[in-house]
Amino acid sequence: MPHDPHAPATAADDARPLDERAYAAFDEGRLSEASTLFARLLQLQPETAHYHYMRGLAHKYLLDWPTSLRHNLNALTQGDPKEDEPDEAALWNAGIAATALGDWARARELWNRCGIQVPAGQGPIEADFGVASIRLNPWSDGETLFARRIDVVRARLLNVPLPESGYRYGDIVLHDGASTGERTYGNQRVPVLNALARLEPSQFRTYVVFVHCDGPEDIEALRAMSRPGIADVEDWSASIVNYCMRCSYGAAHAHREDDAEPAWDPERSLGIAAQGRSAVDQLLRDWAGNGAGRRIDSVSAPEHAPPPPQDGHVWWRGPDDDSGDPN
Template identity: 35%
Template sequence: MTREEDRELLKAAYEAWESENWSLAGELLERMARRHPDHRSAGVWWYDAALAYKFLRNWAKAYELGREAAARADRDAQEPAFWNLGIAATIMEDWSTARDAWRGFGLPVPDGDGEIVADFGVTPIRLDPASNGEVVWAQRLCPARARVLNVPTPESGRRFGEVVVHDGAPNGEREVDGRTYSVFDELLLFRASELPTTTVHVTAETPEDVRALAALFDEHGYAAEPASGVRVLCSCCSEGSVSQETDHQVGGGQQVNVAAPPAEISGLMEAWCSAAPARRSWTSPTAS
């Protein structure tokens, strides 16, 4: 190809990019990068091509081209090429490449050969952002994965304990006790949970009774959360800054979402009731 043909190829690639034709943009940028791998802009072309395939959720291609982009990026400089490669390598479960990518970005990760499991703190995650978009709290296991700590609503189709891969670009904020947390959008479900969500109706005289129910389920490795803690927000508000309270339990009759094996729910609920039968009762389990 002549220089003029190269210019036309690059022009077509970025016109496709502007129109969000990610498939064509990725294809043309990869072609340009392969034609001129030593060009001073080759790193940018590889990065943009990998990013286009990330937008397409074509993780195998994002991983393949992301390796080329990272190979041309500066280490320990928070170059986004390493971050995107870290996400793609995590999804492909190439843990060696994921570790190297996170370190290349400038993040410390534990040594090892297998899956990265560490404590990167808690963060809010927007589950299935293209659909329900429910925001839950999750424990970060690595820079790109987090385990769901809340009991998602039955309508969300998601479960307590699931591990999701999330994006690195914040999309909203949650403020709790004066601290601000970035909200990250889920990219995909990495590992499903075996614990279905069951909704029970309880009567609890005091907020302390509801806390006791949550504590009982937690002792067994499960979870219980009152539906009163769920706030319905429009997408615009959800993607903005939202202040949250750490304690939202209330007394009275209410719905509680629990995550536990269905066969164990009755026994746990009865144990909760028997500890204070004058104040506590429950009915109507429905599983999802």
Template identity: 35%
Template sequence: MFSGDRETGRAIAEGYEAFEAEDWPRAGDRLAAAAARLSGRKAKAAWFDAALAYKFARDWPRAYETGKVAVTHVRRGREEPAFWNLGTAATVLRDWDTARDCWAGYGLPPFPGTGQIDAELGPTCVRLADVGEVVWAIRLCPTRARVINVPFDPSRRFGEVVVHDGAPSGERTAGEMTVPVFDEVALFEPSAIATLSVLVTAAPGDLDPLAESFARRQLGFEILASRVDLCDCCSRSSIRQERAEYDGEQRLFLGAGEADARALLEAWTAEEPQTRSWTNLHPA
């Protein structure tokens, strides 16, 4: 065996050992070093896994550079995950031309135009990194979504745009609609809308018109009593979200500026002052 073969074999072994240990930077480095000396299927696998390791490390420049090599080893239009991984890295780095090419290379319908992709691809759910909370969102491109829930964790915000993974990790059903849950991989665009907390009192059914008034203004509205805590295993399964009716004293989280929130709350109470009231509006 030539010394170059031994070095390549050692790099592959060390790369996959690091991969198993979730030492993502080392896994990426060693697999990329080996891939550069390989050809054929072995090169294809090593470049893909190197790019994947850098993605797991959230080292987007390296995920991008190794991903660009990885896609040269696969065929276009065959739903090859190498294109999806590169498209994700290109999106985080805001290289929209490369992202568009990757979605076409994966086999998706084309996204015409130039610049940032802001399509309307329907609802989905995203599991927020670090906090583990699953929120509803609207997909803007194959790997970006805007959060339309008010997260219960006040470190996260209504209106954030996140980059999510391409492999579903659970699903949520509301009414007749079932959507996948994707894991967040990066915060793409923070939200300027801080979360507000308010205590309201309402008769049965009275919270529905308040929620609708916030929705019409494209603002966030959450009832804290609707929170359901799940273990990680259950969170990654199929969950049906049942609609419940809340009345009496309830704590709300609002994704709105204070002036807008105050105006909507006052208009709501003015309609039924005998049964509706609110107090203690403040940052959560």
């Protein structure tokens, strides 16, 4: 039916330009502006479920968990009661926010509504949801490592992160539910999931250690040594790879291979997760004293805070994500 230019304006008419601006702001990563615009839309149409959902989604990426939870729950309440199934995206985002807030009863309820079986109880969910690759600070350098998922959206880090990440071995992190790619872990492919926050800090600090040794057997000897207060020794010289963007997200493509085996570099950069400096010093002294050509060059324990998200950066979407789905 043609629009009558003389008809009185409706809430839908008033909302149309705001709607376009709100979605454009979100799509460009201007989350604070998007939140403000969706709030204005909700003043005009307070029962519109998808505006509650979008405001909740913006606050999820702003890491504002109370607001995200409130609006995702509103989206579920305002949804069409004739629908057979609730909005799964709103359920997931409400579950993430409830988990971030430690609202375990609500989190359990939401995961059960998603069809995910979680252990009953009153406190944090403790289970085994397998291994995932976790991208730390996805709005920044995007270092990825492996983690054991102990919850639907909580995982314990299994590698020693670079100190610049602000994370530590053994941290329990909150991660998103949507995969942005895949990585190989052993003989299986595991999802790449964006870390959203550190929920529980580890007792282990990260020590940056530079050593000299003649061959890989020296590093294997160090990694095999067990000492009180030492959680893990990682040879960053071997394990850290600067991936191209497509490699980082696990997207299929090919690189030109170099057939030559890289020569052993005796100057090694290590990450050691330990409870204290004395444990690290004792480990390294024992290692250096039991093999020829082993030398300790330096030990330090720099501390960094995780970099905060920057407005205007759409960090939650993978390079091949052109579906237009904002979740």
